[in-house]
Amino acid sequence: MSPTGQEPCQTRLLRHGAELLHRADPALATLLDAEVRHQAGTLAMVASASAADPSVLAAGGAALSNVTAEGYPGARYHPGAVHFDGVERLAVERAKAAFLAQYANVQPHSCSSANFSVLSSLMPVGGVLLGLDLDAGGHLTHGSPASVTGRHFNAVHYGLCADGRIDYASVAELARAHRPAVIVAGASAYPRMIDFARFRAIADSVGAYLLADISHIAGLVVTGDHPSPIDIAHVTTTSTYKQLGGPRGGLILIGREHRTPGPDGRTTLARLMQQAVFPRSQGTPNPAAIAAKARALDLVTKPEFKETTRRIVENARVLAAAFTASGHRVLTGGTDNHMVLLDVWRRGLTGVVAERALEECGILANRNRIPGDTKPPLVAGGLRLGTNLLAQRGMGPAEMADCARLLDTVLGATTPVDDTSYRLVPEVRAEVRGEVARLCARFPLPFSESVTPETTGARQ
Numbered sequence: 001m002s003p004t005g006q007e008p009c010q011t012r013l014l015r016h017g018a019e020l021l022h023r024a025d026p027a028l029a030t031l032l033d034a035e036v037r038h039q040a041g042t043l044a045m046v047a048s049a050s051a052a053d054p055s056v057l058a059a060g061g062a063a064l065s066n067v068t069a070e071g072y073p074g075a076r077y078h079p080g081a082v083h084f085d086g087v088e089r090l091a092v093e094r095a096k097a098a099f100l101a102q103y104a105n106v107q108p109h110s111c112s113s114a115n116f117s118v119l120s121s122l123m124p125v126g127g128v129l130l131g132l133d134l135d136a137g138g139h140l141t142h143g144s145p146a147s148v149t150g151r152h153f154n155a156v157h158y159g160l161c162a163d164g165r166i167d168y169a170s171v172a173e174l175a176r177a178h179r180p181a182v183i184v185a186g187a188s189a190y191p192r193m194i195d196f197a198r199f200r201a202i203a204d205s206v207g208a209y210l211l212a213d214i215s216h217i218a219g220l221v222v223t224g225d226h227p228s229p230i231d232i233a234h235v236t237t238t239s240t241y242k243q244l245g246g247p248r249g250g251l252i253l254i255g256r257e258h259r260t261p262g263p264d265g266r267t268t269l270a271r272l273m274q275q276a277v278f279p280r281s282q283g284t285p286n287p288a289a290i291a292a293k294a295r296a297l298d299l300v301t302k303p304e305f306k307e308t309t310r311r312i313v314e315n316a317r318v319l320a321a322a323f324t325a326s327g328h329r330v331l332t333g334g335t336d337n338h339m340v341l342l343d344v345w346r347r348g349l350t351g352v353v354a355e356r357a358l359e360e361c362g363i364l365a366n367r368n369r370i371p372g373d374t375k376p377p378l379v380a381g382g383l384r385l386g387t388n389l390l391a392q393r394g395m396g397p398a399e400m401a402d403c404a405r406l407l408d409t410v411l412g413a414t415t416p417v418d419d420t421s422y423r424l425v426p427e428v429r430a431e432v433r434g435e436v437a438r439l440c441a442r443f444p445l446p447f448s449e450s451v452t453p454e455t456t457g458a459r460q
């Protein structure tokens with residue numbers, strides 16, 4: 001309450017907006033409500049997901065959203081950005097503090113947008129880009145032919161060794177052969193530590209810039225559970241909604257290379273990145289999303305977040321060991337981060353069948369292509385699991401054993417009919433749904449204290 005005894009006006013506005021939404025648009029409000037209950041009652045193990053703190057969601061819904069102002073704090077192309085300037089400066093300072101960076105750009109609407117901004121400012125159209133192959137765990141924006149990065153740049157891809165780890169020798173060899181302007185180190189489906197220093201040595205040996213894309217592991221980087229690339233790479237990018245628990249969006253960060261010249265030999269990398277986002281690849285920033293980023297970037301520096309990332313890593317290790325013990329093939333034999341990759345094809349299932357059977361039981365994990373996969377991306381032969389949300393729920397090793405057992409039970413009760421259809425034993429579905437509901441009730445999401453979970457299955 002404010003000194004006048006009134007609720008702060010932003011709080012009143014959010015409350016009024018929520019009430020109005022319910023009254024004026026029940027069709028939409030009903031869907032949004034159902035989603036809250038759905039998240040509360042679902043065991044989400046999607047490696048790229050996490051739950052935003054309610055205060056992050058509230059900041060993202062701020063009236064600040066109404067501010068239209070191109071440019072940067074103190075240098076806007078529109079009037080009226082005085083408070084937005086304050087918010088954006090706060091977000092930048094918090095990003096720098098969380099990642100121990102010298103430069104931060106908080107405007108990218110996504111990490112894809114951030115990657116495109118960085119790549120297009122570090123090399124011309126037709127420049128050579130060396131990144132991890134999509135099928136080996138790379139991201140579309142690392143030069144896939146399906147992405148503008150693969151169309152505008154001349155993309156060359158490195159892959160993995162037989163043990164599933166990045167083939168650094170081949171990175172060096174490809175760098176020598178193709179002389180890339182930019183090397184990208186980062187992945188969307190890779191359960192092991194990334195040796196950024198080794199990438200930097202290779203980049204230096206051919207005069208390339210190194211872009212570290214830590215979209216998936218940004219939380220672990222903040223807390224030191226994964227070595228930081230900030231002072232090793234020339235530029236680092238990340239999503240804000242994955243491990244950071246922020247809103248949809250991206251960040252561009254630079255450490256000790258912030259004054260290093262860009263390709264023209266004059267403009268510093270920091271200045272280049274400012275131009276790279278606006279005006280090169282984006283228009284107006286999203287002020288409320290930047291407020292939400294500021295909020296999330298404060299939370300990740302708290303001791304509670306350190307405890308969450310510790311649990312994320314421990315849980316993933318326990319989960320990987322449990323799957324191995326029950327006869328599953330875990331790629332690379334384990335994990336160093338939040339991610340576990342399973343070869344379900346070896347158990348006679350496609351990734352999409354495994355994903356759908358699990359979803360029927362209230363467990364979310366996504367299909368993923370794995371090295372040597374013969375199935376198309378929409379089918380795939382692997383399953384990607386992550387422990388971000390399980391750790392946010394406060395689950396620990398004992399519950400990981402439960403989760404591994406539930407997954408194993410569902411996969412064991414699934415009989416494939418063809419690549420995309422299957423039969424699931426109904427009794428198993430009912431039983432697992434019940435167990436999932438009980439687990440979710442015992443370990444509520446941070447936001448779900450006041451929420452009655454949606455129990456789709458047997459209630460017990």
Ligand SMILES: *Cc1c(COP(=O)(O)O)cnc(C)c1O
Binds near residue numbers: 213239
């Ligand atoms: C998710 C991801 C991205 C894209 O992030 P968006 O914010 O969804 O655009 C980029 N790079 C990597 C490695 C990712 O995993």
